[in-house]
Amino acid sequence: MHDVLFDFISKYISLTEDEKNAILSVDIFRTVKKGTILLKEGQYTKDSYFVLKGCIRTYYVLDNEEKTTAFYTEMEALTPPCVISKTPSEFYVSCIEETILTVSNADMEAEINAQFPKFETMCKMLSEELLAKQRIDFDEFKTSSPEQRYLNLLDKRPDLIQRVPQYQLASYLGIKPESLSRLRGRITEKNRG
């Protein structure tokens, strides 16, 4: 299981056995079951998450409706904005499936940095890469219709459509569940001709 973490890290920097042990000695692996809420709206937290296996999502509750805005699956990391801004969280984080993840914070990061500074370099590379990736996603979202977004998702992350309830996918695509259902109908209609 730890392999997933080290495979991920090795994309950025190479690790000696000592360094691996340094990480294992501080890092906390957690297994959480489906439906567990890791973070609630209004809570303060310093924790970042890294998904080793499973799936978590972030959602807001607006006008008594859940608005899901992101999913994190294998090898994906989430640092909630409230960790950076030191304000109460505006969203919830919950587990869609039984999930294995690491939970870490700035103190732990500092502890690892103290033992090998290249860890900080990795963190910088990682957040630059995430920033660029998210920028592309945002641009794609802005420049395409709900239908194009759905087809794009089908192409890029087909697994999500299998493992996630449709009403959660709907807000992720910026529309209502009824519209997604209709839109899907329209597409299969087309494909039959």
Next chain:
Amino acid sequence: MHDVLFDFISKYISLTEDEKNAILSVDIFRTVKKGTILLKEGQYTKDSYFVLKGCIRTYYVLDNEEKTTAFYTEMEALTPPCVISKTPSEFYVSCIEETILTVSNADMEAEINAQFPKFETMCKMLSEELLAKQRIDFDEFKTSSPEQRYLNLLDKRPDLIQRVPQYQLASYLGIKPESLSRLRGRITEKNRG
């Protein structure tokens, strides 16, 4: 003029005179006039931009139509995703107004880092902060209607509505220029009763 840059940096780290000089010795200040294209689709580049005064925008050309997705004004930084991914750029960067900015790349950054390592810490903080900020923006975009987005922009960045042509604001809001014009009419209509 350099003050804008140092004011910005001082939000993250404090600088000695020597350190300021180290930055000035490598950094390149450029003044570019309205309409100048800093980056074209298909080009390779290693350059990041930091706006000291003025405004630049990023836009795609899709189906022969410009799709503007972001604006950068005073104290805002842009590292195009293609710099990170080392692929040709998917978008254009151009100046909306006469603009003063710094243009820097990883080599220059390394040169500064060599002289004072806390610069890297600042870069990490900066990209983490930008990531969090962009995440909030994306979530707001997903969970609101075009009209709410426009009203939100009016509230948060009223300057943009003044300095940017409306057809560029439209795609930034995820709609067509005609729809933005109509939407604005609807709003002023409401406000008169």
Next chain:
DNA sequence: TTCATTTCTTAACTTAAGTGAATAAGTCGT
């Protein structure tokens, strides 16, 4: 100032998303 070009508005029409409500299908725990 004048002309050309760019940007914005308006209108009629088409298409799709939002809304409210009812029903169907699927899931979970006992």
Next chain:
DNA sequence: ACGACTTATTCACTTAAGTTAAGAAATGAA
């Protein structure tokens, strides 16, 4: 297997965005 609850579909209706096209307003250059 049963009922309770959650999730997905469907329908009729409303609202707003996309499309096409024409014309008005603003901008810029000669």
